[in-house]
């Protein structure tokens with residue numbers, strides 16, 4: 001894909017980028033290839049040298065590595081470390097790479113042997129507890145979401161190419177949701193993690209009348225007590241809140257705090273409704 005681009009005869013700098021996948025559904029890479037209307041613009045921004053889902057050529061000479069997926073095998077650890085050594089910038093692409101994603105749900109089972117037998121039967125397939133990329137190597141940039149939004153990737157690639165800083169929204173999904181004039185899902189009887197989840201998806205799920213499951217992880221000032229207060233006020237249990245927080249792996253601390261409370265409820269028999277709404 002790599003003919004030199006020029007503008008008024010002057011070569012235009014395009015970073016050499018590569019895409020790699022580990023344990024994942026490859027949906028984030030598919031997002032890059034989707035949106036044909038912007039694909040050519042994207043290819044003008046970068047020189048893609050390795051992208052198994054889209055091309056047969058490959059190369060070890062790249063500056064930016066986009067890495068999708070979590071790590072669940074020993075050979076993946078070695079391959080990730082090699083990619084880290086070659087790349088100037090390593091970008092974690094999507095919730096699996098950033099937090100373990102839906103794959104990390106398996107870590108919550110005490111009997112990992114049972115999980116293995118349910119999925120693989122007696123086949124001798126190696127499958128370790130799931131880890132995020134940052135558990136193993138240094139991650140320079142994270143792009144959140146399950147799946148990621150291509151517009152966000154394009155903006156981040158442009159910023160990297162131009163040496164500009166990358167700033168994620170600090171505020172929660174609720175801000176985008178209200179700007180989009182949606183009816184709040186709590187008023188329709190549905191739970192939603194919008195109050196604590198980092199914005200940037202343009203409130204993708206609530207726009208389609210579905211509650212947020214927190215795939216982008218916590219907003220900067222995420223307050224699980226405030227979320228709990230809203231949930232309890234609308235009749236949802238601590239278990240419902242914890243189930244949602246656990247889904248993508250981005251709310252490990254918040255979920256653990258509420259789990260502690262749940263244990264106390266088991267002992268005292270009552271839920272503290274919290275405050276702040």
Ligand code: SF4
Nearest residue numbers: 024027094095096146
């Ligand atoms: S983050 Fe979601 S869409 Fe992306 S690879 Fe993981 S499961 Fe697939």
Ligand code: SF4
Nearest residue numbers: 174177184185192194
């Ligand atoms: S639907 Fe969800 S994201 Fe939208 S305002 Fe209500 S709680 Fe916030």
Ligand code: SF4
Nearest residue numbers: 201205212213214215
């Ligand atoms: S609304 Fe929530 S679950 Fe849906 S895409 Fe946005 S952050 Fe992810």
